[in-house]
Amino acid sequence: MTTEGTAESGTKARTRRAILDAAVDVLSKNPSAPLSEIAAAAEVGRSTLHRYYPERGDLVTALGEHALDKLDAALVRARPSEGPADLALRRMSHECFEIGPTLALVYGDPQVLSKEAFWVRLDKTDKPLVDLLERGMAEGTFASTLKVRWLRRMLWWCLLTGWEAFNYEQYSRTEAIEAIDETVARLTGTL
Amino acid sequence: MTTEGTAESGTKARTRRAILDAAVDVLSKNPSAPLSEIAAAAEVGRSTLHRYYPERGDLVTALGEHALDKLDAALVRARPSEGPADLALRRMSHECFEIGPTLALVYGDPQVLSKEAFWVRLDKTDKPLVDLLERGMAEGTFASTLKVRWLRRMLWWCLLTGWEAFNYEQYSRTEAIEAIDETVARLTGTL
DNA sequence: CCACATTGGTACATGTGTGTCCCATTTTTG
DNA sequence: CAAAAATGGGACACACATGTACCAATGTGG
Numbered sequence: 368m369t370t371e372g373t374a375e376s377g378t379k380a381r382t383r384r385a386i387l388d389a390a391v392d393v394l395s396k397n398p399s400a401p402l403s404e405i406a407a408a409a410e411v412g413r414s415t416l417h418r419y420y421p422e423r424g425d426l427v428t429a430l431g432e433h434a435l436d437k438l439d440a441a442l443v444r445a446r447p448s449e450g451p452a453d454l455a456l457r458r459m460s461h462e463c464f465e466i467g468p469t470l471a472l473v474y475g476d477p478q479v480l481s482k483e484a485f486w487v488r489l490d491k492t493d494k495p496l497v498d499l500l501e502r503g504m505a506e507g508t509f510a511s512t513l514k515v516r517w518l519r520r521m522l523w524w525c526l527l528t529g530w531e532a533f534n535y536e537q538y539s540r541t542e543a544i545e546a547i548d549e550t551v552a553r554l555t556g557t558l
Numbered sequence: 559m560t561t562e563g564t565a566e567s568g569t570k571a572r573t574r575r576a577i578l579d580a581a582v583d584v585l586s587k588n589p590s591a592p593l594s595e596i597a598a599a600a601e602v603g604r605s606t607l608h609r610y611y612p613e614r615g616d617l618v619t620a621l622g623e624h625a626l627d628k629l630d631a632a633l634v635r636a637r638p639s640e641g642p643a644d645l646a647l648r649r650m651s652h653e654c655f656e657i658g659p660t661l662a663l664v665y666g667d668p669q670v671l672s673k674e675a676f677w678v679r680l681d682k683t684d685k686p687l688v689d690l691l692e693r694g695m696a697e698g699t700f701a702s703t704l705k706v707r708w709l710r711r712m713l714w715w716c717l718l719t720g721w722e723a724f725n726y727e728q729y730s731r732t733e734a735i736e737a738i739d740e741t742v743a744r745l746t747g748t749l
Numbered sequence: 750c751c752a753c754a755t756t757g758g759t760a761c762a763t764g765t766g767t768g769t770c771c772c773a774t775t776t777t778t779g
Numbered sequence: 780c781a782a783a784a785a786t787g788g789g790a791c792a793c794a795c796a797t798g799t800a801c802c803a804a805t806g807t808g809g
Contacts, residue, residue, distance in 0.1 A: 378755070378756095402798095414758070414800095516723075524715035524718075528708065528712060550704065554744055567777095592767085593768095602787085603786065603788060613768075614767075
């Protein structure tokens with residue numbers, strides 16, 4: 368969690384969350400959607416939105432942090448340092464699949480991606496994954512001459528593909544996850 | 559080529575090309591860039607741009623067709639139906655890598671992607687690739703339970719990753735191509 | 750129930766991208 | 780060189796997203 372100075376009272380926290388969730392939905396489909404659209408999706412007045420995020424940039428920044436919070440949590444849940452690297456990586460994929468919309472946003476919105484701070488924190492948040500990949504390489508579980516950075520990127524695309532296959536194509540949830548698993552296994556040379 | 563009714567005289571064709579190329583450059587970096595920026599990049603007046611493409615949508619549409627023209631040509635050059643499927647696929651990757659900026663645009667611009675006609679024509683243009691994948695499956699060259707549609711998508715992401723690695727990271731051209739080759743080989747089970 | 754917090758809606762000013770029109774200038778063509 | 784084609788730039792109207800301010804209405808907690 369991004370530690371706020373003072374904890375926020377119930378009602379405010381709820382509307383803030385509503386705004387954030389709506390923003391994820393709307394902006395992942397159309398990154399340049401007007402704020403009014405986001406406000407409508409969140410079922411709040413546009414003026415309320417401005418009360419929480421005075422400028423558009425503030426919302427975008429918060430959105431990036433929101434996404435990284437979720438990613439952070441997902442990576443922790445996956446316990447990447449426990450057990451064989453390939454299984455750990457699989458756990459990671461599954462956890463990340465659950466935060467699909469958030470990932471779709473991060474990979475599709477130039478506004479978020481243009482924030483310098485976002486990338487800095489992403490590299491930190493991302494570290495468990497990189498560590499895991501390096502561990503797998505070192506232990507010989509992963510047989511690949513591909514660089515970790517490359518692998519990392521392909522992994523994200525793979526996740527995104529899975530999410531979109533589940534959402535916009537005829538894939539069921541389990542089919543999507545199976546395809547992700549096989550793809551990841553191939554990329555890491557575990558199959 | 560998108561057959562025009564009447565052939566265009568030399569000068570006009572040249573400026574049209576300049577506009578299109580500039581649009582690829584600018585919009586692939588910032589999909590919502592103003593037209594004035596594109597005009598400046600093309601070194602033409604904004605009014606000239608409007609003369610060729612009255613509305614923004616017209617430019618975007620033309621951009622999509624332009625991209626598909628290039629893709630079409632690349633796929634033809636790759637001679638996908640000749641020789642072993644894995645080698646043909648490799649030729650295809652290499653040809654597509656050369657049209658990197660165009661691909662980057664197609665995969666990053668919601669404006670282009672939202673055009674219905676674009677997807678229809680993409681499916682046609684794309685057919686040689688799909689055919690090749692199916693041939694490789696049928697001949698047993700490709701060992702994978704992944705669906706062709708999934709593979710196709712991952713292939714595009716792979717190309718994009720290669721292009722960005724070459725452009726924004728420290729990858730050299732050959733390093734990027736090598737990484738693409740290995741990734742494609744792994745995805746298709748040829749390694 | 751009352752004081753306070755929170756919200757929704759409206760109105761307004763502003764900046765900016767867009768599309769159109771027009772005319773002088775430059776370039777190409779015959 | 781002269782006619783025609785093509786261009787560049789300015790002026791303008793228009794739509795729209797944005798940000799701000801204000802006030803009435805609604806909800807919340809003591």
